Amino acid sequence: MFNYTLRRLLTVIPTLLVLIVFSFYLMRLAPGGPFTSEKPLPPAVMQNVLERYGMDQPLYVQLWTYIKNIVFHFDFGPSFAQKDRTVNDVIAQGFPVTLTYGFWSAVFVLVLGIPLGIVAALRHNSIWDYTMTGLAIFSQIFPNFVLAPILVLLFTLSWGLLPGGGWNGGQWEYIVMPAIALGTSYMAGVARLTRGSMLEVLNAPFILTARAKGLPERVIIWRHALKPALLPTLTYMGPVFVYMITGSVFIDVFFSTGGIGQDFIDGAYSRDYSMLLGLAILYSLLTFALNLMLDLLYAWIDPKVRSSL
Amino acid sequence: MTDARKRLNSRDFADTVAEEMIVSRSFWADARRRFLGHRLAVFSVFMLLALVLFALFGHAFARWSFEEIDWNVLGRIKTEGAPSLDNGHWFGVDELGRDLYARVVQGTRTSLMVGFVAGPLAVLLGATLGALAGYFGGRLDQIITGFYTIWISIPYIIFFVVWQAFFGRSLTQMIIVIIIVNWTAGLLIVRGQVMMLKHREFVDAARMLGMSDLAIIFKHLAPNILWVIVIYTSIVIPEVIMAESLVSFLGVGIQEPNTSWGALISEGARTMTFGTLWQLAFPAAFFVIAQVSLYYIGDGLRDALDPKDRR
Amino acid sequence: MSLLSVENLQIRFRTGDGLVHAVNDVSFDIAEGQKLALVGESGSGKSQIALAIMGLLAKNAEVAGKVRFDGRDLLSLPASQLNALRAAQIALIFQDPMSSLNPYMTIERQLGEVVELHEGASRAEARKRALEVMEAVRIPDARNRLRAYPHEFSGGMRQRIVIAMALICRPRLILADEPTTALDVTVQAQIMALLDEIQRDLGTAVLLITHDLGVVAGFCDDTMVLYGGRVMEAAPTPAIFDAPGHPYTRGLLRAVPRITDGDVTLSAIPGSPPNQTAAPRACPFAPRCVDAIPACHEMLPDFREGRACIRPVEELT
Numbered sequence: 003m004f005n006y007t008l009r010r011l012l013t014v015i016p017t018l019l020v021l022i023v024f025s026f027y028l029m030r031l032a033p034g035g036p037f038t039s040e041k042p043l044p045p046a047v048m049q050n051v052l053e054r055y056g057m058d059q060p061l062y063v064q065l066w067t068y069i070k071n072i073v074f075h076f077d078f079g080p081s082f083a084q085k086d087r088t089v090n091d092v093i094a095q096g097f098p099v100t101l102t103y104g105f106w107s108a109v110f111v112l113v114l115g116i117p118l119g120i121v122a123a124l125r126h127n128s129i130w131d132y133t134m135t136g137l138a139i140f141s142q143i144f145p146n147f148v149l150a151p152i153l154v155l156l157f158t159l160s161w162g163l164l165p166g167g168g169w170n171g172g173q174w175e176y177i178v179m180p181a182i183a184l185g186t187s188y189m190a191g192v193a194r195l196t197r198g199s200m201l202e203v204l205n206a207p208f209i210l211t212a213r214a215k216g217l218p219e220r221v222i223i224w225r226h227a228l229k230p231a232l233l234p235t236l237t238y239m240g241p242v243f244v245y246m247i248t249g250s251v252f253i254d255v256f257f258s259t260g261g262i263g264q265d266f267i268d269g270a271y272s273r274d275y276s277m278l279l280g281l282a283i284l285y286s287l288l289t290f291a292l293n294l295m296l297d298l299l300y301a302w303i304d305p306k307v308r309s310s311l
Numbered sequence: 312m313t314d315a316r317k318r319l320n321s322r323d324f325a326d327t328v329a330e331e332m333i334v335s336r337s338f339w340a341d342a343r344r345r346f347l348g349h350r351l352a353v354f355s356v357f358m359l360l361a362l363v364l365f366a367l368f369g370h371a372f373a374r375w376s377f378e379e380i381d382w383n384v385l386g387r388i389k390t391e392g393a394p395s396l397d398n399g400h401w402f403g404v405d406e407l408g409r410d411l412y413a414r415v416v417q418g419t420r421t422s423l424m425v426g427f428v429a430g431p432l433a434v435l436l437g438a439t440l441g442a443l444a445g446y447f448g449g450r451l452d453q454i455i456t457g458f459y460t461i462w463i464s465i466p467y468i469i470f471f472v473v474w475q476a477f478f479g480r481s482l483t484q485m486i487i488v489i490i491i492v493n494w495t496a497g498l499l500i501v502r503g504q505v506m507m508l509k510h511r512e513f514v515d516a517a518r519m520l521g522m523s524d525l526a527i528i529f530k531h532l533a534p535n536i537l538w539v540i541v542i543y544t545s546i547v548i549p550e551v552i553m554a555e556s557l558v559s560f561l562g563v564g565i566q567e568p569n570t571s572w573g574a575l576i577s578e579g580a581r582t583m584t585f586g587t588l589w590q591l592a593f594p595a596a597f598f599v600i601a602q603v604s605l606y607y608i609g610d611g612l613r614d615a616l617d618p619k620d621r622r
Numbered sequence: 623m624s625l626l627s628v629e630n631l632q633i634r635f636r637t638g639d640g641l642v643h644a645v646n647d648v649s650f651d652i653a654e655g656q657k658l659a660l661v662g663e664s665g666s667g668k669s670q671i672a673l674a675i676m677g678l679l680a681k682n683a684e685v686a687g688k689v690r691f692d693g694r695d696l697l698s699l700p701a702s703q704l705n706a707l708r709a710a711q712i713a714l715i716f717q718d719p720m721s722s723l724n725p726y727m728t729i730e731r732q733l734g735e736v737v738e739l740h741e742g743a744s745r746a747e748a749r750k751r752a753l754e755v756m757e758a759v760r761i762p763d764a765r766n767r768l769r770a771y772p773h774e775f776s777g778g779m780r781q782r783i784v785i786a787m788a789l790i791c792r793p794r795l796i797l798a799d800e801p802t803t804a805l806d807v808t809v810q811a812q813i814m815a816l817l818d819e820i821q822r823d824l825g826t827a828v829l830l831i832t833h834d835l836g837v838v839a840g841f842c843d844d845t846m847v848l849y850g851g852r853v854m855e856a857a858p859t860p861a862i863f864d865a866p867g868h869p870y871t872r873g874l875l876r877a878v879p880r881i882t883d884g885d886v887t888l889s890a891i892p893g894s895p896p897n898q899t900a901a902p903r904a905c906p907f908a909p910r911c912v913d914a915i916p917a918c919h920e921m922l923p924d925f926r927e928g929r930a931c932i933r934p935v936e937e938l939t
Contacts, residue, residue, distance in 0.1 A: 266469075
């Protein structure tokens with residue numbers, strides 16, 4: 003298990019290298035830059051600015067310096083566009099915000115999605131089942147950028163129940179809509195998947211064995227069926243986390259939460275190289291950490307996987 | 312004896328065996344019958360067809376162009392910009408006084424174009440790489456699947472935003488970046504299928520005839536995995552449309568005055584505080600109808616083609 | 623008084639293709655310690671009989687008739703009382719040891735939960751009992767393998783565990799549904815020997831369900847042959863082998879490979895099992911029967927003197 007974790011931790015290095023090198027060259031080879039504006043700077047000033055940010059050096063030297071600073075000083079460099087802010091500042095401010103509602107969104111996805119799926123499976127072919135499946139298909143089609151405006155329309159503009167944006171130190175009213183808007187379609191996906199796998203597990207021979215033992219239905223479901231039924235859901239959560247990170251960029255922009263998504267998009271507009279690259283690395287690390295967590299959880303549940311690690 | 316060998320060596324024979332394997336002639340006929348039996352899917356095909364016709368010929372019914380500003384309503388959009396038959400703004404006007412109907416036609420065109428060009432091309436790319444990886448195995452397989460693993464663990468938005476921000480925001484750029492971002496589509500499943508099929512007799516037969524590897528892949532294996540590719544494409548198209556809409560919503564998609572569903576929804580969402588709800592409702596409705604139709608078409612295709620799903 | 627008595631059992635399934643008559647009018651008795659074999663091809667409804675006794679039929683099944691165990695009618699027993707009987711008094715051994723054990727639970731827990739449930743044993747007691755029963759079915763190094771998962775055992779060992787699970791509460795009746803079909807031939811013999819020995823030691827009654835007459839020969843006191851969900855013939859096992867009284871039984875015996883004068887004779891029964899979507903009006907075996915006369919296709923033979931055939935034994939080929 004320890005070896006496996008170590009091996010996985012090592013694979014993050016090539017992943018990040020690919021990402022950094024690719025994005026770095028992509029950004030630099032593109033025409034324009036953070037200091038190109040409508041009124042060109044006088045050449046001397048331009049030269050100064052470039053020197054200040056080390057951009058007068060050859061590209062590979064810049065790349066090497068960049069990587070060195072991250073590895074040895076955990077320094078993602080200054081922002082090219084936001085004066086007097088470093089990328090580290092932006093991350094320190096925005097990342098907790100994104101992480102907070104992201105966490106609650108994941109809780110919403112799992113805590114609502116899994117029981118809904120199980121109930122639908124246990125009441126297979128009942129009105130519950132059909133309602134749940136219908137709603138799930140519907141909300142899977144509704145992406146967050148359609149759902150979020152509708153939520154604001156209802157809860158803010160019509161009923162005045164919740165604030166339509168902002169963060170305010172992370173009070174719960176400000177977390178509810180971002181978390182729901184981000185999570186709903188994945189919650190539906192989890193519900194559908196859990197329903198399907200639960201139905202499949204309930205038809206498995208070992209469940210018949212459990213029934214033949216005289217175990218009550220409740221014990222059969224909790225002790226025998228739940229674990230195997232949740233394994234596909236766990237696998238599904240990998241891509242879901244990736245999608246949710248993508249979605250968080252939208253949520254940050256739409257709800258003006260002050261999370262890193264807004265800085266990411268701003269960085270794209272202003273060609274803020276270091277900001278874009280730093281946040282891209284952060285997003286990738288987050289994805290990686292979440293996936294590793296899922297894999298370890300999977301191994302913990304499935305003895306076959308555990309013994310093969 | 313010599314006759315038998317001649318027959319065995321003939322290209323026709325290899326072809327016949329290949330055909331007999333999985334894709335018998337009746338396979339696609341059966342699939343069509345099953346698909347036509349899926350009523351929601353058939354209805355969805357008509358819905359989608361209607362959208363395509365709307366995108367192609369919708370302009371003919373517009374009284375305004377999509378970039379022309381109607382100065383009569385500008386400044387009084389909330390009161391006079393609503394959908395109306397009198398002034399020819401069937402869907403009302405947008406924030407800048409442009410005809411929303413014409414803009415929705417334009418947006419539908421963009422979104423469908425992105426979906427139906429970039430989606431299939433991305434799957435084709437992924438499927439080709441998957442087929443190569445599965446067929447040749449070894450080092451090539453390791454490299455391709457290695458890149459695959461790395462690629463899918465990077466949230467696509469990163470690359471999307473970086474690319475779009477730096478390389479401009481034309482329709483062509485959008486299609487290119489979507490293909491690049493989705494090059495992994497269908498890769499694994501096609502790789503698996505090819506790995507399974509490459510040990511079948513008809514592949515051996517073709518190899519004995521001295522057919523080249525690429526010819527075997529494209530002539531004999533491809534027809535047998537076509538069903539996987541069709542199913543996968545039906546999944547990728549709505550995803551691609553959604554991705555395009557998301558980045559357009561974030562403002563790093565299609566460049567003004569061109570537009571897409573996502574960009575229109577974004578404008579509508581921004582202005583809904585002013586009470587001009589139609590600006591959100593029309594594009595959102597088109598988007599949702601397209602997604603629902605594509606979902607059920609995909610569902611129908613899965614039912615019709617996937618042996619696991621067949622009852 | 624017999625331990626288990628099945629009277630006019632009828633099982634039907636509502637399916638998309640209509641009502642399937644899986645089991646028709648099946649009656650038999652098992653006394654304490656008796657070993658009865660139910661023999662038939664797949665699709666003859668034999669497994670469904672076991673499931674019906676346990677009350678484990680699929681949801682789309684309709685059951686009629688009487689199943690009495692120790693004087694109680696199992697078919698009308700409420701779920702909680704039925705649960706109290708399962709594994710404690712009647713245990714079921716399934717066909718496929720690969721899939722009938724829960725892959726996500728340790729062997730110890732899977733065995734132990736039965737004693738905990740039915741005898742209110744503590745964890746420690748349950749572990750002790752699990753160990754005992756694993757040793758009884760001769761799992762080597764049982765003490766160290768209590769914490770193992772099913773995938774760490776071979777097929778034969780898993781079937782021993784399944785048997786152990788059935789034995790752990792010392793039930794009075796074991797229903798063994800094809801207990802050896804999924805195993806290698808040599809392992810099959812070991813498992814049957816184990817079952818035989820345990821049955822002798824405990825005096826448990828056994829209903830052995832199989833398609834393999836070879837398995838029956840050395841094990842069961844009595845044999846009942848099923849076809850198309852209907853009893854074709856029932857007799858003491860030696861009589862079935864020496865003087866089969868039904869054309870179907872004769873066909874089955876001929877299908878068992880045997881070596882005479884150095885030649886392997888093996889004759890399959892032509893045709894395939896009947897379509898059971900309609901209520902039977904004639905002998906279900908008639909279409910495949912070598913001895914069938916026109917009357918066989920027109921009337922349902924009564925079950926009389928141990929056989930359901932309108933033709934006298936002497937006239938059969």
